[in-house]
Amino acid sequence: xxxxxxxxxxxxxxxxxxxxxxxxxxxxxxxxxxxxxxxxxxxxxxxxxxxxxxxxxxxxxxxxxxxxxxxxxxxxxxxxxxxxxxxxxxxxxxxxxxxxxxxxxxxxxxxxxxxxxxxxxxxxxxxxxxxxxxxxxxxxxxxxxxxxxxxxxxxxxxxxxxxxxxxxxxxxxxxxxxxxxxxxxxxxxxxxxxxxxxxxxxxxxxxxxxxxxxxxxxxxxxxxxxxxxxxxxxxxxxxxxxxxxxxx
Numbered sequence: 101x102x103x104x105x106x107x108x109x110x111x112x113x114x115x116x117x118x119x120x121x122x123x124x125x126x127x128x129x130x131x132x133x134x135x136x137x138x139x140x141x142x143x144x145x146x147x148x149x150x151x152x153x154x155x156x157x158x159x160x161x162x163x164x165x166x167x168x169x170x171x172x173x174x175x176x177x178x179x180x181x182x183x184x185x186x187x188x189x190x191x192x193x194x195x196x197x198x199x200x201x202x203x204x205x206x207x208x209x210x211x212x213x214x215x216x217x218x219x220x221x222x223x224x225x226x227x228x229x230x231x232x233x234x235x236x237x238x239x240x241x242x243x244x245x246x247x248x249x250x251x252x253x254x255x256x257x258x259x260x261x262x263x264x265x266x267x268x269x270x271x272x273x274x275x276x277x278x279x280x281x282x283x284x285x286x287x288x289x290x291x292x293x294x295x296x297x298x299x300x301x302x303x304x305x306x307x308x309x310x311x312x313x314x315x316x317x318x319x320x321x322x323x324x325x326x327x328x329x330x331x332x333x334x335x336x337x338x339x340x341x342x343x344x345x346x347x348x
Contacts, residue, residue, distance in 0.1 A: 106143055109150035119143060187334040188327040193319045201322060202311050209309045213265060216302040217276050218258035220244055221251040221294050228288035228295040235284060241299050250294065258299070272296060 102116035119142050123130035133142055161167055202209065218241065222228050231244050242257030253260055265277060271291045279285070279300040288295040311318075 107147055109147055110154045112150045112154070114143065114146050114150065118146060122146065184331065188330045191323065191326045191330050193322045193326060195315070195319075198315055198319045198322060199311060202314075202318060206308050209314065211307055211309045213277070213306045214262050214304045215276055215279075215300060216262045217260050217279075218242070218245065218256075218299045218301060219251065219253070219260060219272075220249045220258050220297040222248060223250065223294050225288050225290070225295050228297055232284070232286060232288070232297055235297070236286075241284065241297075259301070262302075262304075269293070272298070276300060 102120065104116045105113045106116060106119070107114040119139055122142050122145075123134055123139075126133065132138060156162065162171075220228070220231055220241070222231065227248070231248055235241055235244055245254050245258030248254075249258055251258070265273060267273070268276065269291045271289055275285060275289045275296075276298055279298065281300055281303050283300050285296070285298045289298060290296075
């Protein structure tokens with residue numbers, strides 16, 4: 101912990117550690133302030149906070165009835181949060197629990213069918229047919245894409261990478277998932293963007309996602325479920341200890 105003092109406000113020290121804590125409380129937003137300029141902004145905010153604190157103490161604001169009422173509400177809210185954390189703090193999920201759940205529910209982890217494809221996009225059907233004729237005669241699909249395609253993927257020989265069903269426009273989607281690996285559409289596929297020649301590079305059947313790829317994500321899901329169960333169990337126990345009457 102960095103306790104280097106950066107400012108002193110009426111006898112109250114502000115340290116680097118306090119800025120670090122402020123950043124941590126901001127969550128992801130804090131990343132944008134973790135630089136010299138950002139930390140200076142936070143330091144100025146902390147100075148302002150200390151000045152207001154000193155004024156509150158000087159004027160005995162804490163003795164005012166309104167403040168005491170707000171403090172009581174905050175205390176109750178904080179106690180509820182603390183009691184909730186205590187109720188679920190012992191909940192854990194082991195690797196064995198995650199593995200057992202995975203094996204018993206493997207159908208829930210079925211990945212989708214995917215393909216990897218390239219395409220050449222042009223404005224007219226005539227141009228698409230001319231390009232296909234050159235490819236059928238031995239021209240390179242990738243070189244034709246680079247030379248004639250209007251899609252930015254032309255820079256990669258028309259390669260669109262890997263994608264699943266429904267990620268492309270319907271006409272393209274229907275055509276590509278009916279193709280065989282290595283096949284090039286002999287008939288141009290018309291979509292709202294123009295005319296496509298499609299080459300199917302690879303196809304992967306739907307398969308169960310390996311446990312190792314989702315182990316931590318699965319453990320977090322199970323942990324949330326167990327925490328919810330622990331919370332509900334605690335509330336039901338407390339209803340016995342402290343009877344609840346719902347009044348109409």
